[in-house]
Amino acid sequence: MIDGVTSMELLGLWISIFFTFSILSFLYEDNPVYKLGEHVFMGIGIGLGTVEAWYGVFKPKMVDRLLEESHYWSFVPVLLLILLFMKLSPKLADWARIPIAFVVAAFAGVKLTGEANGRLVAQVAASMPDLPALYEKHGWWNWEADGAGVISGLVLVLGLCACLLHFYFSAPHNKPMRAISRVGVLTLMLSFGASFGFTVMGRISLAIGRAEDLLGFSQPPGNITVLGTEMTRMSGMRWMTILTLLGFIAALAAWKRSGGGHQEPPAQATGE
Amino acid sequence: MLKALVRFQSMDRRWVFLGMAFSIVIPMLMPWSCSFQVDRPVRALYEQVDALEAGDTVFVSADFDPASRPELEPFYRANLHHLFQKDVNVVMGTLWPTAPPLVLPIFEEIAESYGKEYGEDWAFLGYTEGRELAIKSIGASVRKSFPKDSRGNNTAELPIMAGLDGASDFDMIISVSAGFPGTQAYVLQIQGQYNLNMISACTAVSAPDYIAYFDAGQLTGLSGGMPGSAQYESLVFADGPPEGARLMATPNMNVLNLGHLYIILLIIMGNIAYFITRAAGVES
Amino acid sequence: MKRTLPLVLTFIVGLIMVGEFFIPHHGYREMTKELLEWGVIIAAGAFLLGVVNLIQVNWPVIRERRPEWIYKVAMMVALVGTLIAGFIGGESRLDQGQGFKWLFDYMFVPLNATMFSLLAFFIASAAFRAFRARNTEATVMLVAAALVMLAAVPVGASIPGVGEYLVAIKNWIMSVPNNAARRAIFIGAALGAIATGLRVILGLERTHLGGD
Numbered sequence: 001m002i003d004g005v006t007s008m009e010l011l012g013l014w015i016s017i018f019f020t021f022s023i024l025s026f027l028y029e030d031n032p033v034y035k036l037g038e039h040v041f042m043g044i045g046i047g048l049g050t051v052e053a054w055y056g057v058f059k060p061k062m063v064d065r066l067l068e069e070s071h072y073w074s075f076v077p078v079l080l081l082i083l084l085f086m087k088l089s090p091k092l093a094d095w096a097r098i099p100i101a102f103v104v105a106a107f108a109g110v111k112l113t114g115e116a117n118g119r120l121v122a123q124v125a126a127s128m129p130d131l132p133a134l135y136e137k138h139g140w141w142n143w144e145a146d147g148a149g150v151i152s153g154l155v156l157v158l159g160l161c162a163c164l165l166h167f168y169f170s171a172p173h174n175k176p177m178r179a180i181s182r183v184g185v186l187t188l189m190l191s192f193g194a195s196f197g198f199t200v201m202g203r204i205s206l207a208i209g210r211a212e213d214l215l216g217f218s219q220p221p222g223n224i225t226v227l228g229t230e231m232t233r234m235s236g237m238r239w240m241t242i243l244t245l246l247g248f249i250a251a252l253a254a255w256k257r258s259g260g261g262h263q264e265p266p267a268q269a270t271g272e
Numbered sequence: 273m274l275k276a277l278v279r280f281q282s283m284d285r286r287w288v289f290l291g292m293a294f295s296i297v298i299p300m301l302m303p304w305s306c307s308f309q310v311d312r313p314v315r316a317l318y319e320q321v322d323a324l325e326a327g328d329t330v331f332v333s334a335d336f337d338p339a340s341r342p343e344l345e346p347f348y349r350a351n352l353h354h355l356f357q358k359d360v361n362v363v364m365g366t367l368w369p370t371a372p373p374l375v376l377p378i379f380e381e382i383a384e385s386y387g388k389e390y391g392e393d394w395a396f397l398g399y400t401e402g403r404e405l406a407i408k409s410i411g412a413s414v415r416k417s418f419p420k421d422s423r424g425n426n427t428a429e430l431p432i433m434a435g436l437d438g439a440s441d442f443d444m445i446i447s448v449s450a451g452f453p454g455t456q457a458y459v460l461q462i463q464g465q466y467n468l469n470m471i472s473a474c475t476a477v478s479a480p481d482y483i484a485y486f487d488a489g490q491l492t493g494l495s496g497g498m499p500g501s502a503q504y505e506s507l508v509f510a511d512g513p514p515e516g517a518r519l520m521a522t523p524n525m526n527v528l529n530l531g532h533l534y535i536i537l538l539i540i541m542g543n544i545a546y547f548i549t550r551a552a553g554v555e556s
Numbered sequence: 557m558k559r560t561l562p563l564v565l566t567f568i569v570g571l572i573m574v575g576e577f578f579i580p581h582h583g584y585r586e587m588t589k590e591l592l593e594w595g596v597i598i599a600a601g602a603f604l605l606g607v608v609n610l611i612q613v614n615w616p617v618i619r620e621r622r623p624e625w626i627y628k629v630a631m632m633v634a635l636v637g638t639l640i641a642g643f644i645g646g647e648s649r650l651d652q653g654q655g656f657k658w659l660f661d662y663m664f665v666p667l668n669a670t671m672f673s674l675l676a677f678f679i680a681s682a683a684f685r686a687f688r689a690r691n692t693e694a695t696v697m698l699v700a701a702a703l704v705m706l707a708a709v710p711v712g713a714s715i716p717g718v719g720e721y722l723v724a725i726k727n728w729i730m731s732v733p734n735n736a737a738r739r740a741i742f743i744g745a746a747l748g749a750i751a752t753g754l755r756v757i758l759g760l761e762r763t764h765l766g767g768d
Contacts, residue, residue: 012661015663016661016666017666019663020666023667026674028286036627038627039628039630041664041667041668041671042634043630043631043635044637044660045370046607046635046638048373048660050603052369052372053604054643056600057402061419061593061596062597065419073590077598080594084598084601088608097561097766098565100562101764103405103599104756105568105569105756105757107405108573108752108756109572110408110461111749111753112574112753113573113576114460115753116746117465118463119746119749120742123484123739125488126487126488126489126739146723147731152732155732156735160736160740163736164743164744184740185693186692186693187736189694190697191738192700193696193698194733196697196704197705197708198497198704198708200535200679200705201705202343203675204531204532204676205342205475205497206676207531207677208342208498208527208528209673210669211297211527212524213666288684292677292680306710306714307710309723311727312727338665338668339671370664373650374660376650401596401599401603405592406596409592409593412592413589416593417596422650480738483734483738484735484738499709529709532706532711533711534680535705539698541684542685543689546688
């Protein structure tokens with residue numbers, strides 16, 4: 001142990017780099033090490049969810065309420081859970097409809113009011129701009145306020161109406177409706193383009209996080225020993241990354257040579 | 273030349289992957305800085321948190337996982353610093369099972385750095401399942417949603433929870449959200465019903481959706497993705513981060529620079545090749 | 557009876573949950589709080605059911621040595637190991653030094669984060685191969701995407717002369733056409749969700765109950 005780096009932590013760092021490259025190796029080709037990483041990920045993820053479900057839901061809301069508080073109404077969810085697990089038995093599976101009906105109805109009820117209030121009423125209300133107030137505050141167009149003004153207010157309302165009309169399929173679109181629908185489509189394309197831009201930003205951010213970890217930027221200060229040499233944690237992490245990467249390249253090359261993965265079909269013999 | 277352009281358009285995608293890898297690693301190893309401005313929703317978010325007073329209590333729903341750490345952890349840390357600097361009490365819960373091992377150590381570390389007492393100044397109530405039902409339950413009663421905290425104490429008996437039960441009892445709801453369930457479900461289920469003062473930090477993918485909620489007044493502040501986190505960091509740590517803390521999102525903005533330029537270059541080059549081959553009548 | 561009881565239950569529970577939004581009566585609210593907790597418990601139970609089903613599906617693959625059975629073994633070992641570490645750790649499972657925390661920090665975090673970071677590479681490939689200005693609509697989308705990508709990062713804002721206008725245009729795109737389109741989608745989705753919710757509560761939608 002050097003400067004607070006325990007052997008378990010050192011082992012953990014090696015394992016984390018191994019699994020990072022096992023997943024990244026998919027960029028080259030689907031391979032056994034990737035499949036291993038993928039399955040281990042699934043196993044740990046499901047295990048994590050189960051443990052947290054016990055400590056976050058079952059224990060405090062059911063077990064403790066029954067045993068510590070003698071809250072006898074908590075027998076009802078116990079009964080509903082038993083009925084739910086009857087789904088595993090082909091003979092008794094029909095009983096599972098009761099808890100499923102309960103939970104589906106609960107979700108339907110809350111979603112109905114939530115969508116009506118949060119998306120329908122609130123969004124429609126916000127789409128009716130106060131044009132005189134906008135003119136007073138920003139005029140027709142205000143560069144300082146990112147283009148706020150009467151023009152933007154009108155573009156918002158007209159764009160919204162055009163998009164809604166584009167989604168109206170209950171009647172065939174005549175010529176004026178087609179023209180308005182086209183405005184709606186162009187508005188949608190502007191929005192989807194913006195979405196794509198933000199999606200790119202989000203995806204690259206995810207890769208930045210991994211690169212930060214592999215290059216040791218997220219390591220705390222201190223020293224670490226890698227293959228007998230003491231160095232800073234950041235340098236240690238980088239050396240471990242380089243060594244693991246070289247190991248993976250060698251392993252993938254050996255795997256390809258031994259006939260693993262997608263192979264190019266042999267060239268066809270020409271002539272009779 | 274046409275053959276070259278056709279081959280270029282259908283080149284092995286692994287070369288594209290390699291280019292992407294270089295565009296991420298090179299700026300990390302050779303950092304350069306560019307200043308950035310703070311967007312209106314992030315400034316609004318900062319001002320909302322800054323308007324809180326000592327003794328106010330906020331409920332933080334920390335709903336993110338390791339995959340969204342680069343985008344949300346910088347905001348999460350800066351926000352906790354901001355809240356504790358203002359002596360605001362923080363009650364936290366989560367709707368994601370992968371969040372507790374991630375968010376709790378950071379919460380503990382920052383709370384203890386400000387000398388805050390568990391149960392009096394901060395509390396972590398753990399995880400609850402149920403998506404919209406759980407959020408509806410939080411709106412009605414945080415105590416019932418989280419009957420015990422992560423340490424096994426009765427939530428109702430914690431001093432920080434004195435006089436607080438439903439979401440509307442808190443001075444602010446802060447949603448740090450990587451997806452569903454998260455900000456959108458909070459806005460739809462309880463923000464309108466209880467007229468909550470709610471701010472959100474979300475991933476870049478969700479930002480175009482949540483802007484509509486911000487402009488409608490359902491969110492009083494919004495930070496989107498890594499740029500949002502970097503902008504918020506620059507406001508909270510205007511005089512530099514406190515000892516033991518570091519700017520997380522700000523240095524990574526330079527990596528985003530090159531990453532975005534690489535993607536734009538790929539799009540431009542791909543389209544140039546496409547138009548030339550199309551004009552020549554060559555199938556690519 | 558097999559379908560009638562669940563349908564009646566759906567109607568009653570659905571109506572009670574809709575009423576939760578409108579009725580401030582204390583007793584009614586206490587009842588709905590309790591029902592919400594039952595729903596939360598059953599939702600968590602459904603997750604457990606999925607776990608049992610996973611084991612039911614994968615155990616025969618391992619037992620009969622079907623293709624890729626070794627990976628299923630790895631998955632089961634990881635699952636059981638996490639469960640053991642979690643339940644042994646108890647309420648202090650999230651503390652530093654605990655097996656559960658170690659598994660999370662050194663195995664789950666790199667696997668989860670790297671799995672999603674692959675998307676950065678795939679989006680680069682998709683942008684290169686598929687993002688073509690074939691028609692007006694695609695061109696508009698492409699220009700908007702390029703503009704937002706450029707203006708969202710500091711380098712775009714720093715372009716002399718045009719940087720601040722780029723940022724202003726990007727913010728305008730987000731606040732005006734993007735808002736218009738999102739609201740249209742939200743309104744449509746809300747109407748659909750309301751219709752579906754009503755259909756479920758009134759028993760017109762019965763797919764969740766399965767066949768007879």
